[in-house]
Amino acid sequence: MSFKVEVAYDAKATLGEGPHWDEANQRLFWVDILEKQLHIYQPHDNQMTTRVFDQYIGACVLTESGNLLLAMKNGIYHYSLLTEEKTKLADPEHTLPNNRFNDGKCDPAGRFWAGTMSLNEEKEQGSLYRLDSTGNIKKMLSPVTISNGLAWSPDQTYMYYIDTPTREVKVFRFDSTTGDITSTNQVIKIPPEMGYPDGMTIDEEGMLWIAHWGGSRITRWNPQTAKQLDEIPIPAKNVTSCTFGGKHLDELYITTARVGMNEIELEEYPLSGSLFKCKLPVKGIAPYLFHS
Structure with missing residues (x-):
């Protein structure tokens, strides 16, 4: 299938990441990690604050x-968002000053899952945590190296997880009532020539859409068969994440990065760091909100 990819906003982000669709207000939140920025993109007038x-x-x-x-x-x-007041809820790695949080999402029951990594990407220095509405935070997976993409199956029985350097998407059984996960032997393996799996999202058919760092693409996979179904070429070297948005949740918003690219690469991929958009023939699932 051929896809039309367009630039939603040429942000020239250093490390664009973490797109989150605000269904109620029809806008997109996303971040530039290294520039310490939160972006709010409004598609209706193509404005970004x-x-x-x-x-x-x-x-x-x-x-x-x-x-x-x-x-x-x-x-x-x-x-x-109104007062811009920031209140710390949890800091499980206060004894690890060389770590930072990376990707994170809410599960179907409204718990927040977020993982960490070393600032210089040291091996197995990170963990994946789960924060619930009472403020209780629990370490769910450890050690990991670059905690990244998360998604839950539409029937809420599976969780999918990426630790980027492994080049794998791991499949866990998920208990929505307790928030517990159980390992399975199922895994999607990303071939080296396709770069590294980074962020991901899931559509209403239960298929995963995976962003490829160093791979200039988004791919669609069936997590039960571990087979690739489709591919969207992206005119940026480092594709970091994606999420469904739009009035009908049939537009894929895609974040990218410029960090670490040399002049030759930036000439080849001048749109690196842009926020891209692509209309799809399948709909996504509205992002889950934190239950507070």
């Missing part, structure tokens, strides 16, 4: 009350 913070910001998710949770360098914070 930016809020700058005092530390790296790896991920953002909406709460049921219409505010945000931010996974940052020094912990997880509640952030008021």
Whole structure:
């Protein structure tokens, strides 16, 4: 299938990441981790506003009350969009100053899952955590190296997870009531020539859409058969994440990065760091909100 990819916003992000669709207000939140920026993109008038913070910001998710949770360098914070007040909820790695939070998402029951990594990408220095509405935070997987993409199956019985350097998407059985996960032998293996799996999302058919760092593409996979179904070429070297948005949840928003690219690569991929958009023949699932 051929796809039409367009630039939604030429942001020239250093490390664009973490797109989160605000269904109620028809806008997209996303971050530039290394620039410590939260972007708010409004498709209806193609405008983007930016809020700058005092530390790296790896991920953002909406709460049921219409505010945000931010996974940052020094912990997880509640952030008021109205007052811009930031309140720390948890800092499970306060004894690990060389770590930061990276990707994060809410599960179907409204718990926030977010993982960490070493600032210089040291092997197996990170973990995946789960934060619930009472403020209790629990380490769910450890050790990991670059905690990244998360998704849950439409029937809420599986969780999918990426630790980028493994080049694998691991499949876990998921108990939505307890939030517990159980390992399975199922795994999607990403071939080296396709780069590294980074962020991902899932459509209403239960198929995964995976962003490829160093691979200039988004791919669609069946997680039960571990077979690739489709591919969207992206005019950026490092594709970091994607999420469904739009009025009908049939537009894929795609984040990319410029970090680490040399002049020759930037000439080849001048749109690196842009926010891209692609209309799809399948719909996504609205992002889950943090239950507070």
